[in-house]
Amino acid sequence: MAAEQAALGEILRPIRGRLRLAVAAQTLSAIAGVVPFIAIAELGRVLLGDGADRSDRAWTITAVAVGALFVRLALMLAAGALSHFADDELQSHIRRGMVARLARVPLGWFSARNSGTVKKAVQDDVDAMHHMIAHSLLEMTSATVVPVVSVVYLLWVDWLMTLVTLAPLVIGLGLYSITMAQMAKHLPDYDRAMGEINASAVEFVQGVAVVKTFGQTHRAHQKFRDAADDFAAFFLSWVRSTVHSKAVAEMVLSPIAVLLAVVAGGALLVTGDRLAGVDLLPFALLGVGLTAPVLALFYASYELRFAKAAAARVGEVLNAEELPVAKEPRTPAGNHVSYQGVRFSYDGEKEALAGIDLELAPGTVTALVGPSGSGKSTLATLLPRFADVTGGSIGIGGVDVRDLALDDLYRRVAFVFQDVRLTQTSVADNIAMARPGASREEVIAAARAACVHEEIEALPRGYDSVVGEDARFSGGQAQRISIARALLADTPIIVLDEAAAYADPQSEAEVQAALSELTRGKIVLMIAHRLSTVVEADRIVVLEDGAIVEEGTHPELVARGGRYARMWQAHERSTVWQPHRGTPDPAAGTAQVGGISR
The missing domain is CATH 1.20.1560.10 (ABC transporter type 1, transmembrane domain)
Known part of the structure; x- marks a missing residue:
């Protein structure tokens, strides 16, 4: 009282x-x-x-x-x-x-x-x-x-x-x-x-x-x-x-x-x-x-x-604790991402991450896999500073992300969420959120690249339709609008949280095509739940209990017969059963990384 x-x-x-x-x-x-x-x-x-x-x-x-x-x-x-x-x-x-x-x-x-x-x-x-x-x-x-x-x-x-x-x-x-x-x-x-x-x-x-x-x-x-x-x-x-x-x-x-x-x-x-x-x-x-x-x-x-x-x-x-801002921001020399001895705890006691070392080079795709609670989302969200590390450091171009101006950080890192959030504004404003000054032509170009232009044009007021009023989107359509937003931002580093998770089979190919366009030539760090989406990744990092237990390419990890190999075997068994006998699994054998053709 x-x-x-x-x-x-x-x-x-x-x-x-x-x-x-x-x-x-x-x-x-x-x-x-x-x-x-x-x-x-x-x-x-x-x-x-x-x-x-x-x-x-x-x-x-x-x-x-x-x-x-x-x-x-x-x-x-x-x-x-x-x-x-x-x-x-x-x-x-x-x-x-x-x-x-x-x-x-x-x-x-x-x-x-x-x-x-x-x-x-x-x-x-x-x-x-x-x-x-x-x-x-x-x-x-x-x-x-x-x-x-x-x-x-x-x-x-x-x-x-x-x-x-x-x-x-x-x-x-x-x-x-x-x-x-x-x-x-x-x-x-x-x-x-x-x-x-x-x-x-x-x-x-x-x-x-x-x-x-x-x-x-x-x-x-x-x-x-x-x-x-x-x-x-x-x-x-x-x-x-x-x-x-x-x-x-x-x-x-x-x-x-x-x-x-x-x-x-x-x-x-x-x-x-x-x-x-x-x-x-x-x-x-x-x-x-x-x-x-x-x-x-x-x-x-x-x-x-x-x-x-x-x-x-x-x-x-x-009185909520603010994200600390660097008094004298530094400018990175490039976009190479480096995790060095990264530790993180939500409650100050049990560590969600315990000493992570990871390098992300330009033009490479790194996939994070592991059971629920292994630390995949935590590891990915620390890069755009959803929270700050409690130990170690994360650097971009040789500069700790905590020493970057927030505007500079968000010009370099885009995050495509699994659960897409659209604001109750026009579709054009939703796409241009990262670049409010973008022209209508640039917005349309991003929507075309994200394979969602035709759906937007079919709305009562096209790009001026307001989300929630005269514009309602399916999960796959909302994800493509989110991808269009990231395309317009054109950041060199992309974090993907299973961005095709809610796409229906018909729109999944379009989401994957949009992701392929988004990630071309970028540093990509993706959280993967379906192993079939990571087989072509440049590197697969297996997490368990907040630590890296394995890393390598898909063939290398399968050949080792370790934690990833067991996960892959379980994945293959899950794709054998079909509700209708004789119907092949369309996902089986797909050689794409979250929609990124390799």
């Missing part, structure tokens, strides 16, 4: 001055809002009392009440404007800061988080602070000032009657505190119960095809029903534990209960000659208004709690 409070305080720092002005204006507005009620009470006391100057005093009090109303209106509008302008400025400041920070964090930071988490911080959590800044803060100010000013005035009228008026408030607050404690006690259980419902719902939806295929729909539904029933039972128990104290608290804090206490207590004091009858009027007018602000204070505290939690999540993004 202290950390969340500190995070909220840090985030509010840029608008703290405006918020103080808004709170000050709201404070004066709340005081001015109490004045008319005090004026009515005093007017009654004047008109019901004795005195020759009653008329003058009555008009003076009326003028003060009317003036206070105008003052309250002006100050309330000023406070609202200040808080809303401050909120608008803060949202812009936070979002700009988050986008700027996200542009400087390692790309691996995104791999450890899904897009929903980032979206929640950038959009939802910033919105969650809006109500607290623009509304709840002012509501809490009024909810505090109004009762204080009212009680001060009532004490001035009669201290004993004030205690009688406050009795329901004290009792109600005690009961409400019990209710709040019970609710807070079970909030973690509530979060867990909701999490189980969400998990079972997502599990069912994501696996619905498999569930229906194997006739397990009833079982899958049953798991969700059980989670829903458990939540319903818990929630009912939770409500029952608080319903009585909350109901009694609401009754005691209601204006009717306070008015009843004022009337009953006042009657006793008036009949006992302890209080003048006319002095009962202020308590009847202001006493009933004491409870509503206090209840508003309780509800506003919930907004504050959510805002603190949201601020903590926003602060986590704003």
Whole structure:
């Protein structure tokens, strides 16, 4: 809780001055809002009392009440404007800061988080602070000032009657505190119960095809029903534990209960000659208004709690560790890539890579193979600095990649992902992402080379079609657009993450042709899962448990009878079985490297 409070305080720092002005204006507005009620009470006391100057005093009090109303209106509008302008400025400041920070964090930071988490911080959590800044803060100010000013005035009228008026408030607050404690006690259980419902719902939806295929729909539904029933039972128990104290608290804090206490207590004091009858009027007018602000204070505290939690999540993004940038960047002499004693750990304990030495010469294709978790993706993604090595170094042209300017690094290294991401902009903008200033002719030339021009031309608005609106692509088409993007970038080093993985058989040949065009004469480092795509690679590197266990050409590794040979034998056995007898495996014998004809 202290950390969340500190995070909220840090985030509010840029608008703290405006918020103080808004709170000050709201404070004066709340005081001015109490004045008319005090004026009515005093007017009654004047008109019901004795005195020759009653008329003058009555008009003076009326003028003060009317003036206070105008003052309250002006100050309330000023406070609202200040808080809303401050909120608008803060949202812009936070979002700009988050986008700027996200542009400087390692790309691996995104791999450890899904897009929903980032979206929640950038959009939802910033919105969650809006109500607290623009509304709840002012509501809490009024909810505090109004009762204080009212009680001060009532004490001035009669201290004993004030205690009688406050009795329901004290009792109600005690009961409400019990209710709040019970609710807070079970909030973690509530979060867990909701999490189980969400998990079972997502599990069912994501696996619905498999569930229906194997006739397990009833079982899958049953798991969700059980989670829903458990939540319903818990929630009912939770409500029952608080319903009585909350109901009694609401009754005691209601204006009717306070008015009843004022009337009953006042009657006793008036009949006992302890209080003048006319002095009962202020308590009847202001006493009933004491409870509503206090209840508003309780509800506003919930907004504050959510805002603190949201601020903590926003602060986590704003404080994400940036990718270190060289203060004095160096320029490589060429593009030769060298891994020297490279070590890397995700958690600082277990190493994903342990002492990798690897040389990548221009015009060569190096394939990384190995079982899942062997370190293939880690080794490849360290080259474009998705993360930095924890030991050793990676150099390009004799310069450590950490000493290169990031713009220079990305002009030299392109990464073609297995899971293609297209932004919701035009197709032309997606292709020109690496070169925003590229001409339309250059974009079209890249699309032609990537064998995707005809599909784009067939779209309603051609290259101006917006992805996700009037342009939707299959996996193979999206991969060819990604390849066109890399072709336009024309970097000397290409990292391929099984770039034809999602291509259907009909488009795979086109993806392979596009890859062949992309990688001609370049340094290619590819992650391979299908061994048939690497048989013509200049070098195959076999990884296991973060270390290189074998390397060489396909014939050399098969002849050694080691780890790669066993993987190749398993691959050949997997291609023997066919769903239709007599149908040959079209992939068998393919002599291409991820689509790179050798």
